[in-house]
Amino acid sequence: MVTAEAARNVVGIIGNVISFGLFLSPCPTFYRIIKNKSVEEFQVYPYLATVLNCIFWVIYGLPFVRPDSILVVTINGVGLVIELIYICVYFSYAPNKGRKKVVYGLSGEIVFIAAVSLVFLLVFHDHKRRILAFGIICDVFNIIMYSSPLTIMKKVITTKSVEYMPFYLSLANFLNGCVWTAYALIKLDIFILISNGLGAISGAAQLILYGCYFRSTPRDEKVIDPKASQIQLSVSDGPDRV
Structure with missing residues (x-):
């Protein structure tokens, strides 16, 4: 007989596979950036937002916050690496103004994550309260996204x-x-x-x-809205693409 834990692991693995595919969905955008050697009108904000989201979900799934959530950690850890690669590509081909956005954005996120995590971990000493605190902030960012x-x-x-x-x-x-x-x-x-x-x-x-x-x-439109190619859907449902 299949136990609830085994079923949960199987479903989580399937979720990891689907989430991995979603993290890779912006690849055509970055192929275009590399090919044209320009970020054109694409914005880095969706990827910065996904980095923030991934990091909080990784923290949420760690044993000192939410035990038995390794599949949450794995997919968001992989997603974090992929998003950072996207940002590195963006940084490489962005003008100075775009590069400043990346630097300021990542710096602000690091400070914010460190401050929030430190406060939560020092104030909340048991799993129940840590799960509540980190869970709320993860859901808030997901709802915004x-x-x-x-x-x-x-x-x-x-x-x-x-x-x-x-x-x-x-x-x-x-x-x-x-x-x-x-x-x-x-x-x-x-x-x-x-x-x-x-x-x-x-x-x-x-x-x-x-x-x-x-x-x-x-089916036969010849004119393409130039702004259409600039539309970027965030790929960060939670836990991030979890």
């Missing part, structure tokens, strides 16, 4: 076209949210549940919009 798809969803409704909303990314978002919601329910983790429940709802909403406006999307 869930606003990122709203721009493209609004564009879909306004233009009645799904041209700039990738179907497979929306599908992956939905599946990722569902898998990690199941993970959180097997051994109740309210903070992972909140993050990924919202992620599943967001992904479902995107798929519904896709179904509604797929037929009305022009």
